[in-house]
């Protein structure tokens with residue numbers, strides 16, 4: 001399995017820093033993969049829209065200011081990086097909802113010097129688990145996506161091998177959260193990351209997590 005991944009990675013290095021699919025699936029389902037990240041004609045979802053609450057907008061503006069220091073950069077967020085099954089459309093898991101604000105509403109910023117990826121996140125009503133609160137699986141998803149993207153930007157292509165989460169306080173739908181992750185250490189192919197989710201004002205610690213990513217290629 002790993003050898004075939006490596007061959008694909010050599011052939012499609014750019015796309016495989018973001019998306020990795022098993023060879024067999026690519027063949028049987030007639031997926032096609034571009035040799036570069038095709039962003040032309042795609043919408044960048046990591047930009048403010050009308051559904052963003054004031055807290056999300058304020059945090060976004062603060063991080064955007066930080067990009068002027070050169071230490072932080074905004075990470076664009078397109079709805080796809082591959083061409084999927086014909087007629088089914090192309091959607092990245094977190095961006096698979098047409099309406100703004102109802103699902104994963106988020107943007108990310110990366111600090112290379114600190115190997116740190118921050119996600120500003122506003123969970124929409126489609127992520128409901130307990131009434132009025134975010135589903136634990138959706139919380140795991142945004143943690144893995146944030147820490148995973150941080151690992152990718154720090155080390156190149158990775159896959160998640162282990163994710164440990166402590167859910168400390170429930171997350172109300174519609175609130176603004178700061179998902180903060182960093183690569184703690186790298187041992188050979190193993191990339192250890194930490195992540196926590198706090199309220200926009202840093203008064204509530206909602207979630208803590210540790211993740212292990214394995215470098216590929």
Ligand SMILES: CCCCCCCC(=O)SCCNC(=O)CCNC(=O)[C@H](O)C(C)(C)COP(=O)(O)OP(=O)(O)OC[C@H]1O[C@@H](n2cnc3c(N)ncnc32)[C@H](O)[C@@H]1OP(=O)(O)O
Nearest residue numbers: 002018144145148149152159160161162188189190212214
């Ligand atoms: C922008 C992009 C954001 C991306 C975020 C989203 C990421 C994802 O969702 S990835 C999808 C979910 N993850 C998966 O499906 C992964 C499934 N698992 C696998 O494919 C493989 O097990 C994989 C690739 C992780 C590791 O396999 P392989 O490359 O053969 O590595 P392997 O030789 O077994 O292990 C390498 C090292 O990691 C260690 N290791 C592997 N898995 C684990 C684990 N679960 N726990 C602890 N250690 C582990 C091994 O012990 C070994 O350590 P050492 O080098 O010290 O001997």
